[in-house]
Amino acid sequence: MKNSICRYDAGMRKLLEAINHEPAGTAFIVDEAGKLCGVVTDGDFRRMLLAGRSLDENLGKSDLGPYVSAQQGQSVDELLKITNKKVRIVPIVNTKGEPVDYFRYEHRVHMMPVAEPDLKGNEFKYLSDAFLSTWISSRGKYIDAFEENFSKFCGCAYGVATSNGTVAIHLALKALDIGPGDEVIVPDLTFAATINTVIHAGATPVIVDVDPVSWCISPAAIEKAITKKTKAIIPVHVYGQPCDMDALMAIAKKHDLRIVEDCAEAHGAKYKGKTVGSFGDIACYSFFGNKIVTTGEGGMCVTNNAKYNERLRVLRDHGMNKTKRYWHDEVGFNYRMTNLQAAIGVAQLERVEQIKEERRNIEAGYKEQLKNFPFLKWQPEIAANEKVVWLVCITLENKPTRDALMEALTKNGVEVRPFFYTLSEMPVYKPYSSSACPVSKKISETGMNLPTIHHVDYSKVRKVFESFAR
Numbered sequence: 001m002k003n004s005i006c007r008y009d010a011g012m013r014k015l016l017e018a019i020n021h022e023p024a025g026t027a028f029i030v031d032e033a034g035k036l037c038g039v040v041t042d043g044d045f046r047r048m049l050l051a052g053r054s055l056d057e058n059l060g061k062s063d064l065g066p067y068v069s070a071q072q073g074q075s076v077d078e079l080l081k082i083t084n085k086k087v088r089i090v091p092i093v094n095t096k097g098e099p100v101d102y103f104r105y106e107h108r109v110h111m112m113p114v115a116e117p118d119l120k121g122n123e124f125k126y127l128s129d130a131f132l133s134t135w136i137s138s139r140g141k142y143i144d145a146f147e148e149n150f151s152k153f154c155g156c157a158y159g160v161a162t163s164n165g166t167v168a169i170h171l172a173l174k175a176l177d178i179g180p181g182d183e184v185i186v187p188d189l190t191f192a193a194t195i196n197t198v199i200h201a202g203a204t205p206v207i208v209d210v211d212p213v214s215w216c217i218s219p220a221a222i223e224k225a226i227t228k229k230t231k232a233i234i235p236v237h238v239y240g241q242p243c244d245m246d247a248l249m250a251i252a253k254k255h256d257l258r259i260v261e262d263c264a265e266a267h268g269a270k271y272k273g274k275t276v277g278s279f280g281d282i283a284c285y286s287f288f289g290n291k292i293v294t295t296g297e298g299g300m301c302v303t304n305n306a307k308y309n310e311r312l313r314v315l316r317d318h319g320m321n322k323t324k325r326y327w328h329d330e331v332g333f334n335y336r337m338t339n340l341q342a343a344i345g346v347a348q349l350e351r352v353e354q355i356k357e358e359r360r361n362i363e364a365g366y367k368e369q370l371k372n373f374p375f376l377k378w379q380p381e382i383a384a385n386e387k388v389v390w391l392v393c394i395t396l397e398n399k400p401t402r403d404a405l406m407e408a409l410t411k412n413g414v415e416v417r418p419f420f421y422t423l424s425e426m427p428v429y430k431p432y433s434s435s436a437c438p439v440s441k442k443i444s445e446t447g448m449n450l451p452t453i454h455h456v457d458y459s460k461v462r463k464v465f466e467s468f469a470r
């Protein structure tokens with residue numbers, strides 16, 4: 001601060017030097033005795049120049065206007081009361097009135113993010129090991145370990161790692177020979193990747209409504225949408241909540257349909273004690289940065305069917321024959337994951353139960369802290385389900401309330417996310433909706449996700465809710 005102190009009768013050039021001395025960008029003016037007698041900011045200086053003052057003149061007491069200062073020992077709360085958007089720098093004086101420090105108010109709201117990856121285990125260790133081994137492409141020990149460990153975690157015999165979750169679904173559809181002329185039933189409330197992959201496979205998606213309790217695809221709505229062309233269903237365990245798998249498996253059996261579970265938001269969730277992803281023909285996971293298990297970008301198909309496993313592997317690797325190199329039996333893709341991604345995945349999986357529990361605790365924390373707000377509802381707990389917490393979900397009475405609360409939270413530094421728009425309301429997907437989807441619409445426009453990170457500032461969130469409730 002010493003370099004920012006300047007005498008009241010110093011030359012204008014000296015004053016400018018004091019102002020120019022960062023970090024304050026402000027000169028603290030003192031009298032003969034060294035007592036604070038004014039504050040000159042860069043803005044004040046600009047105005048002096050515009051008023052005709054020259055750099056060769058001297059400053060005078062008449063140049064100094066009113067200013068605020070604080071006493072040494074005042075609390076931050078008191079200092080915050082003095083500052084505002086205009087007064088951002090407050091000099092602090094000792095008992096003799098000499099400037100000794102200053103307080104700077106940054107009008108920048110610190111945003112509490114809605115999600116962030118938890119990489120505090122062996123992630124970096126394994127990643128650097130993979131790097132130093134030079135096995136940085138799509139072969140290496142971490143790929144094998146990740147496929148084996150993750151498929152086991154899902155209760156499946158095989159795992160085929162992919163570059164992301166979207167291509168995992170596309171790969172699964174291709175492995176099941178789903179294409180032009182086939183209809184694939186998808187829920188109206190999901191991330192768009194679910195339906196995009198069906199369209200990319202050349203098949204026709206058929207959008208159906210969701211269940212009001214689970215928010216997942218409605219078995220009754222599926223039954224109504226089945227035609228002779230229906231080939232598969234993609235149930236999405238949306239927001240960590242398992243679908244009604246008994247009902248879905250019964251429908252699939254009755255109509256000879258394939259099931260591709262979209263487990264991108266539900267790593268380790270259980271339906272009647274059995275892990276999601278182990279019910280359908282093939283299940284697809286995403287390891288995007290905000291998912292429960294992450295590899296940065298990444299995905300995996302898991303299955304209990306040896307034939308599908310083979311098919312997925314061949315298609316993932318350009319459709320190349322497994323024994324005859326550079327011979328292609330069909331048109332495939334390059335959907336491989338790198339050993340670097342898999343190294344992160346292996347470390348994530350070591351702590352997956354801990355990660356799941358931490359997320360459960362975050363939701364429990366919110367439920368405890370926000371229990372006196374009858375206007376908000378929590379994601380339902382369903383007896384047959386052991387849901388996982390991907391992003392903490394709440395729903396409000398109606399859309400205006402949801403939107404107003406979201407705005408209040410955002411303004412106060414709490415990043416929140418609205419639920420997905422329904423597929424059927426977006427013009428690109430509207431042609432694929434089979435019937436009205438009032439249930440998903442209602443959930444979509446009244447729901448939001450709260451920050452699901454290990455250091456949630458509950459009191460900050462609660463304060464916004466309290467002022468909102470008034």
Ligand SMILES: *Cc1c(COP(=O)(O)O)cnc(C)c1O
Pocket residue numbers: 164165166167190191193194236262264265285286287288297298299
């Ligand atoms: C995240 C997500 C995907 C896609 O995963 P990416 O790895 O981002 O491609 C697919 N379906 C659902 C439901 C998702 O939430």
